[in-house]
Amino acid sequence: MLKKILGTAGTRILNAxxxxxxxxxxxxxxxxxxxxxxxLIVLDxxxxxxxxxxxxxxxxxxFSSRASFYxxxxxxxGWIILIMAIAxxxxxxxxxxxxxxxSVVVPPGYExxxxxxxxxxxxxxxxxxxxxxxxxxxxxxxxxxLQIAITLILFTILALQNGSPMDYITGLYAGWTLSALGGFYxxxxxxxxxxVKGWREVSTKVFRFGRLSFLANILxxxxxxxxxxxxxxxxxxxMLGIYNAGAQLSEGxxxxxxxxxxxxxxxxxxxxxxxxxxxxxxxxxxxxxxLTTLAMLVLILIPSEVYGLVFxxxxxxxxxxxxxxxxxxIALSANTIFSHYFSGRGHPEVNLxxxxxxxxxxxxxxxxxxxxxxxxxxxxxxxLSYFTSMxxxxxxxxxxxxxxxxxxxxxxxxVRDFRILVKELFKEKKG
Numbered sequence: 001m002l003k004k005i006l007g008t009a010g011t012r013i014l015n016a017x018x019x020x021x022x023x024x025x026x027x028x029x030x031x032x033x034x035x036x037x038x039x040l041i042v043l044d045x046x047x048x049x050x051x052x053x054x055x056x057x058x059x060x061x062x063f064s065s066r067a068s069f070y071x072x073x074x075x076x077x078g079w080i081i082l083i084m085a086i087a088x089x090x091x092x093x094x095x096x097x098x099x100x101x102x103s104v105v106v107p108p109g110y111e112x113x114x115x116x117x118x119x120x121x122x123x124x125x126x127x128x129x130x131x132x133x134x135x136x137x138x139x140x141x142x143x144x145x146l147q148i149a150i151t152l153i154l155f156t157i158l159a160l161q162n163g164s165p166m167d168y169i170t171g172l173y174a175g176w177t178l179s180a181l182g183g184f185y186x187x188x189x190x191x192x193x194x195x196v197k198g199w200r201e202v203s204t205k206v207f208r209f210g211r212l213s214f215l216a217n218i219l220x221x222x223x224x225x226x227x228x229x230x231x232x233x234x235x236x237x238x239m240l241g242i243y244n245a246g247a248q249l250s251e252g253x254x255x256x257x258x259x260x261x262x263x264x265x266x267x268x269x270x271x272x273x274x275x276x277x278x279x280x281x282x283x284x285x286x287x288x289x290x291l292t293t294l295a296m297l298v299l300i301l302i303p304s305e306v307y308g309l310v311f312x313x314x315x316x317x318x319x320x321x322x323x324x325x326x327x328x329x330i331a332l333s334a335n336t337i338f339s340h341y342f343s344g345r346g347h348p349e350v351n352l353x354x355x356x357x358x359x360x361x362x363x364x365x366x367x368x369x370x371x372x373x374x375x376x377x378x379x380x381x382x383x384l385s386y387f388t389s390m391x392x393x394x395x396x397x398x399x400x401x402x403x404x405x406x407x408x409x410x411x412x413x414x415v416r417d418f419r420i421l422v423k424e425l426f427k428e429k430k431g
Contacts, residue, residue, distance in 0.1 A: 014145060016252045018152045022168070023248055025156060027311035029163040032241030036232070037107045037165045039244035041114055043225050044106060048087060048118040049125060050218045055079040055203060056126040057217070058343060059210040063202070064133025069191045071202040072130065080122040088115055104232050113169050120176045127183025139186045143179045151175030212348040216339075219355035223362045223385040224251075227378035230370045238314070243375040245311060246321025247382075250329050253295040257288040257333035261340040268344030278401045281341040285334060286410050292333035296326045321379045328383030331390040338393035350396050358389035 056076035095102045131140040155171035308316030342350040362385040369377030
């Protein structure tokens, strides 16, 4: 497991560097307005992906060891196409009857690209989830790196010539398409011949499991990105671009928790041992929160002038966003571990309830703080929301497992065990 975590962490760190380069290109060549537009496009695609996730998302990880490959894959493809067709049909009356709201949610002129990219991303994410469910973490890491590397290369070439949001969109087309094809090849070549027979029963189970995850995820996204629309409405695209830069930079630190929780989810979902799941969650939580806190401290110590120098003078206020998001990002590192524990144990309703609590906080404080404090208000709102969600999960976990508060403290035994694991890992490599 440590090798999988380290391999995934290494991949995520490399991808974080790629993402940082992309962010630098956006701030210096696309500008704050362009970055704001890109933020809305990605958010719209993510919203569609949440609906796809009912049959093509995280539930596939849970059911990969409980159903055949083809019983999961074929219905997932059909669901993506069906939902996208419905979304396209709804888009026209939305634009016709509520043009002002439509322009806030969907950047004018990018509708077709949002639809096309959503389908490609949905297929790619389907393949990713099946790979994780089958514990093909190495293959997943390779494809994930390939995806962002291709996006970066093409975006760099185009941005240096033009400098528009369309350059990044073109990069996404290339990166997501090739990664989706690669995922399909790995899955089909590594799967035995199977039948689609019984897919309706399996799809019903996936849907029942997925509907709770869907509601939890859409509320989680609301906690993270509802502020985007409020900032756009009250402060404009330029301020949204600055906030988006700070959010991307801060949330980039989440690679630590995401790397750990991805392997945790794969291990827990395939296990029936409740005590193993509890101990694993507590141990990985300590690592995730500690490393995330140290990483955020590094970002806080960087002077504002450096942010302005790297990302251009328009983004000198990025540090203010980073500082106010820090408590929230640390809370998110714990939230991610808890969420994968409850999903892996077949209790996605806990994540749903935690995100409901967080979303109530988001709605309340976003409308109170953003019109007055703008991006500072958005960052403070996000931190309050993330902390609320995490706190709910903590109390449920404590009640269900009997874990004491002292169990969360880092002890000498934890440091010793981690050292032993690392030493054994390097011994294996040398051997």
